[in-house]
Amino acid sequence: MKRVSFEDGIIYSFRPDLEPVTTARSGETVEFVCQDACGGLIRSEKDTLESLDLDRVNGATGPVRVMGSRPGDALRVLIRGIRVAATGFQSIAPKVGVLGDEVSRPSTKIIPIRDGKAVFSKSIRLPIHPHVGTIGVAPNEGSWTTFYPGDHGGNLDTKEIAKGNAVYLPVFQPGAQLAMGDIHALMADGEVCVTGIEIAGTIRAQIDVVRGVHIERPVVETMDAWIAVASAPTLDEAARLATHDGVALLARGARLPWDEAYMLASIACDLRISQDVDPWRTAKLVIPKSLMRRLPLR
Amino acid sequence: MKRVSFEDGIIYSFRPDLEPVTTARSGETVEFVCQDACGGLIRSEKDTLESLDLDRVNGATGPVRVMGSRPGDALRVLIRGIRVAATGFQSIAPKVGVLGDEVSRPSTKIIPIRDGKAVFSKSIRLPIHPHVGTIGVAPNEGSWTTFYPGDHGGNLDTKEIAKGNAVYLPVFQPGAQLAMGDIHALMADGEVCVTGIEIAGTIRAQIDVVRGVHIERPVVETMDAWIAVASAPTLDEAARLATHDGVALLARGARLPWDEAYMLASIACDLRISQDVDPWRTAKLVIPKSLMRRLPLR
Known part of the structure; x- marks a missing residue:
């Protein structure tokens, strides 16, 4: 199976002129090896969002040029599976998240994953449900950091982009230039505190070019x-x-x-x-x- | 069982000085007989929202004074059952609803209810799931038409206010002054077109005064x-x-x-x-x- 790792290529913005690091045929399944949303920089409860450059979050592995895709087509990306690392984290900080005004100081929680459950605390263990937070293609115009969602996809944080489901993305540029990352082991609608359980992992995705499906957004x-x-x-x-x-x-x-x-x-x-x-x-x-x-x- | 009908009392605004039409004890179950949200004025596809006075929609049956309830308490209203009429409707009009700018002219659709299903069209029949659209108490201050939702309840349009579920409302005035109406046979989150399946019906609700539950909103x-x-x-x-x-x-x-x-x-x-x-x-x-x-x- 084709495999592309963040070590081969990682982007921090979706732009019209993205240069691919590899190529896939329509119908091919590709493994994307991904860093967590903060590039592995949060390793203990001492590391917080405040030490990060927000223009360098959600690094997305790729881009992958999809042969034969052209503007006006759609890309169908079927998530065949997501494997996650043994440990994830959540972080909060003042001024970010729905209740940013109520957060007094930045903090981080390290969350081990055991037997398919996120160990939030001794008494709170939640079944994980991994999904892809950031997935997108080269946009029509403009440069979108991987922190932004938009018509090109990007930081959609849509929990249904999970195993067994597919996302259709409009193709704006020849070859589409697909990239993805920002895996969450678990997240609720809203992602209210600004993080899900952020985690490194590997996404197996089947990529198909679909002609004649006219969509403007994912x-x-x-x-x-x-x-x-x-x-x-x-x-x-x-x-x-x-x-x-x-x-x-x-x-x-x-x-x-x-x-x-x-x-x-x-x-x-x-x-x-x-x-x-x-x-x-x-x-x-x-x-x-x-x-x-x-x-x-x- | 105690019964209060829109013919006994119907309000078009929740105000601090509401006068009750009847009284209930804590623990009592009361039947509320309710008009549809448009007071029965929409009877055929010729009748539209444009002919209505928006200050006279969502008429709520009541108010019912709940004995012993006082500011700082909460009212727990358990919906024990909702019976709906044989026919409901949906209406759209320019400038209202999420896509009001895209609606060219007002229109109404009459929707029969048969065997527990809403007959949207010959081929589209949807199981109904009735809920209470408008439910509230006398507010702390101000006059809120029954078209508005707020801390006092009102036009919450929350589909979970359905049989078997309960809503807790803060009590702001002595006796609470509970009123409800605006039944929907079916509605999705968002209520995007501005109507669910609007329908007349009867709500059976058990009303309890709960002391020491401090809530600011429903x-x-x-x-x-x-x-x-x-x-x-x-x-x-x-x-x-x-x-x-x-x-x-x-x-x-x-x-x-x-x-x-x-x-x-x-x-x-x-x-x-x-x-x-x-x-x-x-x-x-x-x-x-x-x-x-x-x-x-x-």
């Missing part, structure tokens, strides 16, 4: 839903954009007039929060597959 | 979670407030230092959206009961 596929994922400077704007995208998909996919799709979304499609802490926020509209079997073609 | 109890519910002018602010409340509850209820509770929430408590369409928005932080068995005392 869409996640789970066993039972299509999820329109949108990011914007505020949660209010991200929620509006996710709703806009999701209702448009539902209208096309379920062959409903737009007005009907809008009403149907209001009773059958949950509007949710992926994360409320990154520089831009990410919201998602969850469309049950019972309403829409396939992702609609252009 | 908390919903389900079989497996405590949900801190908060409303504010924007979704961003509502999300912050729900997180603030939920983390404070978790710290007290799980006996954790605040910093630890904040981190734990980020990996185990989903931050979600109740509704993104009322004049104020409502968000919620979902705390699994596995982390916190009881609602913490003062």
Whole structure:
């Protein structure tokens, strides 16, 4: 199996002119070996977010040029598995996170992973559910640090990007230039304190070029839903954009007039929060597959 | 069983000086007979939201004075059952709802309920899951139309306020003055188009006065979670407030230092959206009961 490690290539921004470190064919499965979101710099409870350069977080392994992909296509990235390290961490700091104003001093918690559970404390052990926090492609324009989410993907912090699920990303540049990292062993919707359980690990991902799927922003596929994922400077704007995208998909996919799709979304499609802490926020509209079997073609 | 109907009393605003139409003892179960959110004025697809006075929507049946409740207590309202009428509706209109700017003209859809399913179209039938959209008490100050959500409850549009679940409301005025209405046969998180399936019906609710539970805003109890519910002018602010409340509850209820509770929430408590369409928005932080068995005392 093809393998690409952060030692081969790691990026801290998604830019139109990304240079690939390797190449994959459509249909190929690639292993991405990833550092944790803080590049391994947080090793004990003495290390905190305040000592880090926020332009150097969420380093993403890659980029991988995907042969034959061109602007107007979509990339379907199926997460076949995520292996995580034996230890992760959470960190908080003043001014970051939903309650940044209430945090008096930076602190870090080291969280061992044992028998598939995160050992938060002696009495609190939570089953892990690893997902990929940062995954994206070369954008249409602009330079986006890997701390930002956007139309190109990036720091989506969407917990459904997990084993067995797929993310569709729009292709903006020839070869797409896929990179990923920022694994979380566990995270809840909102990621309210600014970290999930940040952890190093290896992602096995099957990459397919899909022609004729016109999407402007990421869409996640789970066993039972299509999820329109949108990011914007505020949660209010991200929620509006996710709703806009999701209702448009539902209208096309379920062959409903737009007005009907809008009403149907209001009773059958949950509007949710992926994360409320990154520089831009990410919201998602969850469309049950019972309403829409396939992702609609252009 | 005590029964109060919209014909006995219906309010269009929650105010400190509400006059009760009846009285209940702590522990008593009361039936609330409720109009739909539009007072029965939408009867066919010709009737639309544009013909309505938005200060006269969500009429709430009551108020009921709850004997012995006083400021500083909480009211626990357990929803024992909701019966809905045979027909409901959804309506959209320009400028309201998450995508109000994309709606070209007002329209209404009449939705029959058959065998526990909402007949959205010939091919789309969805199991109903009725909940109470508007439920509240006399506020501390100000006059809140029943279209608004707030610390007093009101138009919370929180789908978990359903059979078998309970909502805790802070008591601000002697006797609490409980009123409710705005039943939805079905609604998704976000209520993106501005309506669920709006429907008339009867709510059976057991009302208990709980002393020594200090809450500033509504908390919903389900079989497996405590949900801190908060409303504010924007979704961003509502999300912050729900997180603030939920983390404070978790710290007290799980006996954790605040910093630890904040981190734990980020990996185990989903931050979600109740509704993104009322004049104020409502968000919620979902705390699994596995982390916190009881609602913490003062």
